Amino acid sequence: MSPSIIEFENVVAGYSPSLTILNETTLDARRGEITLLIGPNGAGKSTVLKTLFGLLLPRLGEIRFEGQRINGKPPRELLAEGIAFVPQGRNLFGSLSVRHNLELGGITLPRAELRGRIDEVLQRFPRINERIDNQASTISGGEQKQLEIGRALLLRPRVLLIDEPSIGLSPKLVEQIMTMLRTLADEGTTVLMVEQNVRTALRYSNRALVLEMGRLALDRPASEILQDPDLNRLFLGGHARTSAAG
Amino acid sequence: MNRTRRAILVVALMVGALLPLFLKSYGIYLLTLLCVYLMPAFGLNLIVGYAGQMSIGQGAFYGIGAYIAALLMTKAGIPFWLVLPVAATSCFTIGLALGFPALRVQHHYLAFATLGFNVLVYLVMRNEEQLTGGTFGMSNIPRPSLFGYSFDGALPFFYLTYVSLLALGCVLWWLLRSPWGRAFAALRDNPIRAESTGVNITAYTLLAFAIGAACAGIGGAYLAALVNFIEPGQFGVSVSLTMLLAVIVGGSGRFFGPVLGSAIVILLPEWLRFLQDWYLTLFGFAVIVMMIFLPGGLLSFADRLKTRRRAP
Numbered sequence: 433m434s435p436s437i438i439e440f441e442n443v444v445a446g447y448s449p450s451l452t453i454l455n456e457t458t459l460d461a462r463r464g465e466i467t468l469l470i471g472p473n474g475a476g477k478s479t480v481l482k483t484l485f486g487l488l489l490p491r492l493g494e495i496r497f498e499g500q501r502i503n504g505k506p507p508r509e510l511l512a513e514g515i516a517f518v519p520q521g522r523n524l525f526g527s528l529s530v531r532h533n534l535e536l537g538g539i540t541l542p543r544a545e546l547r548g549r550i551d552e553v554l555q556r557f558p559r560i561n562e563r564i565d566n567q568a569s570t571i572s573g574g575e576q577k578q579l580e581i582g583r584a585l586l587l588r589p590r591v592l593l594i595d596e597p598s599i600g601l602s603p604k605l606v607e608q609i610m611t612m613l614r615t616l617a618d619e620g621t622t623v624l625m626v627e628q629n630v631r632t633a634l635r636y637s638n639r640a641l642v643l644e645m646g647r648l649a650l651d652r653p654a655s656e657i658l659q660d661p662d663l664n665r666l667f668l669g670g671h672a673r674t675s676a677a678g
Numbered sequence: 679m680n681r682t683r684r685a686i687l688v689v690a691l692m693v694g695a696l697l698p699l700f701l702k703s704y705g706i707y708l709l710t711l712l713c714v715y716l717m718p719a720f721g722l723n724l725i726v727g728y729a730g731q732m733s734i735g736q737g738a739f740y741g742i743g744a745y746i747a748a749l750l751m752t753k754a755g756i757p758f759w760l761v762l763p764v765a766a767t768s769c770f771t772i773g774l775a776l777g778f779p780a781l782r783v784q785h786h787y788l789a790f791a792t793l794g795f796n797v798l799v800y801l802v803m804r805n806e807e808q809l810t811g812g813t814f815g816m817s818n819i820p821r822p823s824l825f826g827y828s829f830d831g832a833l834p835f836f837y838l839t840y841v842s843l844l845a846l847g848c849v850l851w852w853l854l855r856s857p858w859g860r861a862f863a864a865l866r867d868n869p870i871r872a873e874s875t876g877v878n879i880t881a882y883t884l885l886a887f888a889i890g891a892a893c894a895g896i897g898g899a900y901l902a903a904l905v906n907f908i909e910p911g912q913f914g915v916s917v918s919l920t921m922l923l924a925v926i927v928g929g930s931g932r933f934f935g936p937v938l939g940s941a942i943v944i945l946l947p948e949w950l951r952f953l954q955d956w957y958l959t960l961f962g963f964a965v966i967v968m969m970i971f972l973p974g975g976l977l978s979f980a981d982r983l984k985t986r987r988r989a990p
Contacts, residue, residue, distance in 0.1 A: 511876045523874065536861065
């Protein structure tokens with residue numbers, strides 16, 4: 433078993449003092465694996481990613497990255513430490529070109545190094561290379577998602593947080609995105625993913641963590657949970673049959 | 679910038695440079711005033727159009743620049759060329775401070791915060807009579823000279839202002855096409871998204887206000903030298919609102935938007951003088967019509983046409 437790179441320990445977080453989403457959540461993501469967060473709406477899947485990336489401040493508990501406490505660190509610092517985030521929905525700057533969107537991903541890098549990194553990303557995403565001078569708002573949904581992931585990869589993150597990458601994409605494009613995430617994980621990048629398209633995502637993931645009411649309800653290998661006849665029931669908000677396992 | 683646009687720009691710059699040769703002194707004065715006015719307007723476009731912040735306080739920085747120049751030149755005898763960086767850096771620093779409210783409030787709340795700042799500066803200019811001359815203003819502000827060559831005449835001062843404006847425009851053009859410019863655009867489009875990509879939104883918000891204020895400070899110093907006399911009324915809230923109007927009418931977030939907007943704000947009243955009191959009514963009506971049909975400003979008209987042609 434790979435060692436944990438991300439750890440949540442009894443984390444309490446939410447969008448306001450009266451709206452707590454994560455209720456003493458404890459979970460982890462292992463190095464070089466794809467960890468899939470699933471659960472019904474409101475279970476706290478996206479909140480885990482936002483709290484981890486510093487967009488929400490945890491009220492209690494501890495978040496660790498490679499064993500170091502990262503509670504309350506701003507996104508900029510976390511990016512520099514090796515955590516990148518691709519939020520849900522469309523996250524490009526539509527008024528800018530594809531190239532300029534990519535450059536924004538490496539805004540903290542020296543100019544010469546940035547050029548090399550962009551070439552590196554473009555080799556991975558040839559479709560983006562073909563559209564490099566187009567305005568970002570004019571490229572297709574699949575290309576936009578590739579560009580978002582490419583932009584996140586510019587800083588060569590060790591952990592990629594990705595929220596609902598399949599939204600608005602055709603099944604074929606979803607497979608392409610999942611294959612690419614699998615390749616990234618096989619190359620050593622840890623992926624922590626939230627995805628509603630559970631069956632497809634599970635086929636590419638190593639582990640699945642089921643969240644219910646802001647707590648970890650189930651932690652199983654993805655292949656095992658894929659065979660579980662209760663999966664649909666779990667995903668729609670029923671109670672997990674098995675208690676959380678380490 | 680494509681070839682056609684480049685050609686239009688070159689022609690416009692040449693017309694701008696040659697036009698004063700055919701004008702009387704009042705015409706030259708108006709063109710010089712337009713060049714001066716464009717400096718804070720460019721700065722305001724950076725704040726509002728590129729960084730997506732709101733400001734009704736640009737007139738205050740215009741005033742601060744003008745008063746710093748007037749005070750240092752008339753009371754301390756410091757030459758214009760030394761006064762200019764002092765006005766710019768002072769406004770940059772104060773602009774940086776004014777940027778802090780923008781980190782906490784947005785939209786109309788920020789508009790009120792900046793408006794409050796403008797009122798405060800206006801009151802200081804009006805009430806601190808010993809320093810600023812109060813409502814009597816400050817007069818006998820000299821025009822600059824360089825290596826013994828005096829810019830006292832209307833035409834030499836126009837060309838000095840014109841070249842200075844071009845230099846400022848080039849700096850801003852470069853800035854907006856650098857990673858800084860893209861960070862400003864990201865900040866305007868979606869600050870949270872920008873933060874996710876590593877843009878330091880605190881720093882860029884403050885920088886937008888500071889750079890915009892510095893532009894206004896430079897403009898203020900040129901204004902003091904142009905009119906030789908300044909008083910608080912030249913830098914009240916109405917000036918800030920008119921500047922904002924110039925940026926929006928021309929096309930905020932478009933580099934040349936303030937040029938068109940400022941030309942309308944400065945020159946149109948002169949051309950419509952024959953309408954006397956009806957001028958403001960006509961101008962107000964024109965702005966309302968424009969906001970309905972061209973909310974992106976006059977320069978968005980070409981894009982609107984292009985979109986319409988592409989539509990099936």
